Amino acid sequence: MTIKDADIQKLSEDLYSWALRKVPEDTKVALAAARDRETTDTARRTLNMMLTSANRAENDNQFVCSDSGVPVYFVKIGTKADWNANIKSAIRAGFDHLVETIQPPLLKHVTNPLTNERSYSGRHMPIITYDLVEDADYIEIICSPKALGSGRWAAMELFTFPTLETIETYILDVAIKAGAQHCPPVVMGVGIGGTFDYCTKLAKEQTLREIGSINPDPQVAAMEERLCEAVNALGYGPMGTGGATTVLGVHVDYAAGHGFTPVAVAFNCWINRRTRARIYSDGHVERLE
Amino acid sequence: MSAIRNIDLPMSRQTAESLELGDMVTLTGPVKMTAGMPTHQRILDFIDAGKKMPMDLSQSAFFHLGSYSRDTGNGIEILYMNPTTSTRFNHMMPRIIRHFGLRCVGGKGGLDSACAAALKDVGGVYLSFLGGGAPLHSESIRRIEQVAWTDLVSHYRLVAMDVAELGPLTVAIDAHGQSLYDNLDASVRQRREQIIEQLNLARARRD
Numbered sequence: 001m002t003i004k005d006a007d008i009q010k011l012s013e014d015l016y017s018w019a020l021r022k023v024p025e026d027t028k029v030a031l032a033a034a035r036d037r038e039t040t041d042t043a044r045r046t047l048n049m050m051l052t053s054a055n056r057a058e059n060d061n062q063f064v065c066s067d068s069g070v071p072v073y074f075v076k077i078g079t080k081a082d083w084n085a086n087i088k089s090a091i092r093a094g095f096d097h098l099v100e101t102i103q104p105p106l107l108k109h110v111t112n113p114l115t116n117e118r119s120y121s122g123r124h125m126p127i128i129t130y131d132l133v134e135d136a137d138y139i140e141i142i143c144s145p146k147a148l149g150s151g152r153w154a155a156m157e158l159f160t161f162p163t164l165e166t167i168e169t170y171i172l173d174v175a176i177k178a179g180a181q182h183c184p185p186v187v188m189g190v191g192i193g194g195t196f197d198y199c200t201k202l203a204k205e206q207t208l209r210e211i212g213s214i215n216p217d218p219q220v221a222a223m224e225e226r227l228c229e230a231v232n233a234l235g236y237g238p239m240g241t242g243g244a245t246t247v248l249g250v251h252v253d254y255a256a257g258h259g260f261t262p263v264a265v266a267f268n269c270w271i272n273r274r275t276r277a278r279i280y281s282d283g284h285v286e287r288l289e
Numbered sequence: 290m291s292a293i294r295n296i297d298l299p300m301s302r303q304t305a306e307s308l309e310l311g312d313m314v315t316l317t318g319p320v321k322m323t324a325g326m327p328t329h330q331r332i333l334d335f336i337d338a339g340k341k342m343p344m345d346l347s348q349s350a351f352f353h354l355g356s357y358s359r360d361t362g363n364g365i366e367i368l369y370m371n372p373t374t375s376t377r378f379n380h381m382m383p384r385i386i387r388h389f390g391l392r393c394v395g396g397k398g399g400l401d402s403a404c405a406a407a408l409k410d411v412g413g414v415y416l417s418f419l420g421g422g423a424p425l426h427s428e429s430i431r432r433i434e435q436v437a438w439t440d441l442v443s444h445y446r447l448v449a450m451d452v453a454e455l456g457p458l459t460v461a462i463d464a465h466g467q468s469l470y471d472n473l474d475a476s477v478r479q480r481r482e483q484i485i486e487q488l489n490l491a492r493a494r495r496d
Contacts, residue, residue, distance in 0.1 A: 049419045067373070242473060
């Protein structure tokens with residue numbers, strides 16, 4: 001068997017639809033733990049409503065949010081996978097078919113940045129990045145539709161030989177600027193170093209990490225822990241109306257670079273849209289989340 | 290836990306003035322909604338030109354909610370609705386609030402202090418909706434009364450509807466000019482240095 005266009009198309013479509021209706025399990029667990037930690041009625045009730053909304057959407061096959069975002073896919077191609085497909089066009093075809101058939105229908109969010117005109121398609125849509133996975137015999141696709149509520153607060157800045165204090169203060173200030181706005185509690189992804197483009201990619205990928213996963217690098221794990229405490233100390237809380245949980249996790253990765261050190265921060269709102277599946281060379285599909 | 294109070298709309302000024310920051314309420318009665326920047330601009334254009342609005346917003350509950358509406362041939366239905374970020378409309382809301390004497394505004398993320406001052410002037414409140422609450426908010430819709438400005442994309446249209454127990458919604462700006470958002474921002478400004486110091490101490494302990 002060989003992985004074909006039709007397999008990629010079908011999976012891209014399914015991943016998007018699942019992402020709109022299903023809050024990931026790790027996220028629900030983190031929200032429930034946050035609810036049990038909060039001390040005010042408002043914060044506890046708000047987290048409870050989040051869990052109720054998530055369960056209702058999943059059980060009744062509804063959308064959690066009306067902003068279905070723009071299509072964003074990450075494709076990881078196994079170097080031992082057997083495939084013969086125009087992956088880019090297949091994903092585009094999958095999204096186009098989703099737009100035509102999904103129930104309930106999507107709102108128009110794909111926006112021409114030069115005219116602000118909105119539709120279901122546009123230049124360079126869907127946004128897709130590609131990577132290789134050595135020795136794997138599958139193609140993994142992650143779908144993380146990006147909406148305005150949290151998308152608009154991502155930020156990056158370039159420093160020159162910064163200290164850790166400079167880097168962490170910047171990350172905290174990005175969280176302060178987002179404040180109550182990005183449907184907290186959020187997941188924060190942070191990229192440090194590399195180049196301008198690579199750093200933002202690292203930050204984005206860190207928003208996709210499992211909440212509660214511990215960074216294998218002890219220095220980075222410690223940074224994640226103290227940043228998580230610092231951002232939660234800000235007190236914005238669930239939906240930004242006050243509380244101890246502004247962030248469910250701060251996930252950091254870094255790359256070696258040249259002394260000019262970019263730092264990028266990206267957010268996922270509490271519904272944490274993220275679905276992931278693999279198509280193996282024999283054609284079978286494994287849904288991972 | 291304090292009780293969640295259901296309030297019938299239209300809300301009186303007296304009721305609005307009785308609400309305190311952090312209170313949670315549900316609403317029953319007529320509300321208006323839109324999620325569009327062009328819609329807000331058009332409202333301002335109508336005010337400037339002294340034109341009659343397609344629906345009366347006076348003393349109403351006006352929310353930043355995006356919705357998918359469609360004509361079934363037997364009336365218009367809303368398939369889902371959910372809040373959008375209100376702060377996007379900060380620069381437009383004070384005039385709209387004052388012109389129509391809005392009693393309730395709402396959405397997510399709040400409004401700035403100029404909007405809070407406008408709400409104080411007219412005796413209105415800002416109510417925070419759960420973002421990502423489409424299944425909960427949508428089931429409160431009893432009837433769609435009117436969908437105006439259908440030349441705009443669905444979520445930008447101006448919709449009048451009747452809801453039952455919409456919410457719970459959190460009172461985040463009261464009718465006396467107090468704002469949870471301003472309070473939190475002030476608290477963060479005051480504590481930022483201290484939080485950075487704690488970060489530095491935590492880092493130093495590791496080193």
